[in-house]
Amino acid sequence: MGSLRIRPAIRNIPPYVPGKSINEAARELGLARFIKLASNESVAGPSPLAVEAIQRNLANIHRYPEDSSYDLKRALARKHGVQPGNILLGTGADEVLLLLGQLFLESGDECLFPYPSFSLYRRSALVMGGVPVESPLRDGRIDVEELLRRVTPRTKLVFLCNPNNPTGHLLPGSEVLAFLDRLPEHVFPVIDEAYAEFVDDPGFRDAVGMFRQGYQLAAIRTFSKIYGIAGLRVGYAVVPEELSVTADGIRNSFNVNSLAQAAALAALEDREHVERTLQATFAGRQQLAEGLEALGLKPVPSQTNFVCVGIRRDAQELFQRLLRRGLIVRPLASFSMPQHIRITVGTRGENSELLAALAQELSRASA
Numbered sequence: 001m002g003s004l005r006i007r008p009a010i011r012n013i014p015p016y017v018p019g020k021s022i023n024e025a026a027r028e029l030g031l032a033r034f035i036k037l038a039s040n041e042s043v044a045g046p047s048p049l050a051v052e053a054i055q056r057n058l059a060n061i062h063r064y065p066e067d068s069s070y071d072l073k074r075a076l077a078r079k080h081g082v083q084p085g086n087i088l089l090g091t092g093a094d095e096v097l098l099l100l101g102q103l104f105l106e107s108g109d110e111c112l113f114p115y116p117s118f119s120l121y122r123r124s125a126l127v128m129g130g131v132p133v134e135s136p137l138r139d140g141r142i143d144v145e146e147l148l149r150r151v152t153p154r155t156k157l158v159f160l161c162n163p164n165n166p167t168g169h170l171l172p173g174s175e176v177l178a179f180l181d182r183l184p185e186h187v188f189p190v191i192d193e194a195y196a197e198f199v200d201d202p203g204f205r206d207a208v209g210m211f212r213q214g215y216q217l218a219a220i221r222t223f224s225k226i227y228g229i230a231g232l233r234v235g236y237a238v239v240p241e242e243l244s245v246t247a248d249g250i251r252n253s254f255n256v257n258s259l260a261q262a263a264a265l266a267a268l269e270d271r272e273h274v275e276r277t278l279q280a281t282f283a284g285r286q287q288l289a290e291g292l293e294a295l296g297l298k299p300v301p302s303q304t305n306f307v308c309v310g311i312r313r314d315a316q317e318l319f320q321r322l323l324r325r326g327l328i329v330r331p332l333a334s335f336s337m338p339q340h341i342r343i344t345v346g347t348r349g350e351n352s353e354l355l356a357a358l359a360q361e362l363s364r365a366s367a
Helices: 022-029 048-060 070-080 092-104 120-126 144-149 173-182 207-213 241-247 258-269 271-294 315-324 348-366
Strands: 087-090 110-115 131-136 155-161 188-192 218-222 235-238 306-310 330-332 337-344
Touching (some): 022 315, 070 258, 087 092, 092 155, 092 188, 092 218, 120 131, 131 144, 173 188, 207 218, 207 235, 315 348
Parallel strands (some): 188 218
Antiparallel strands (some): 306 337, 330 337
């Protein structure tokens, strides 16, 4: 029997590799307790109002959700000062990124992005037969000049993650605006702001505000981080209305499920929980940064809910050692950073336990 006629362009796309889950780690090692600091999940968990909204709607899950996500789109439009037609919703930011690839890319078109950065940018190009084009970071930071140099007549999309994942650094608003002003008109910019709510740098300019100023772009946001409902998969972009209307013709029907819509609406209203999450994140981020520096390491200055740090040795080996102690972090070899780990901000106790274990493992490796 011959092989199936799968499109060659997608046959060898590697699957997304997430941070190791607690269930997976428990199956592998048989430990009863794990602290997961690998996937940039919320330190404070979900909003109690979101949990209550899910419970209220459980009895109706035999009904299809409202396909238009009418109420959620209007709530998001009010929040961002745009029109409901400017909201493009998806099952997580991942679906929104893939939709943007489908909207703009044809076979052979180029999709430009900094690297290391979020892996879905590459996939958005590959699933359409496009050509992913990497632009290397300079001293661990996004280099907008290098990005502009790599634009060609075939470049149709550029992705900019700000703050960047997995490094956590911020591109100042002045540099983003200068980049947009010099970007050729045939290239559509996508600014991924999954971690925007955690930024406390006064030099930050959010892409939603730039959209309101008249810039033609997509500003990506998610409910997985600050709102703590990653398991429900809700992401969105603020976009020109033509994009959201066109995307409605190709997205999955009922793509945002009914419990997700209800929880997201409730989470938007729970400003107290957002503030608690922010304060816990800022305190934990500082604790991790100071603790890592005390170990003689140099963490990347972070404007997110994680800290990236080089450990001057193989990160995969350290990851395995920590895993056997019930601690899950993210080794970054898949981001071409084999001597770096990414640590999600946890509670004060979780951060302390991780730092103590890290000190012991690094000391053992140096002995």
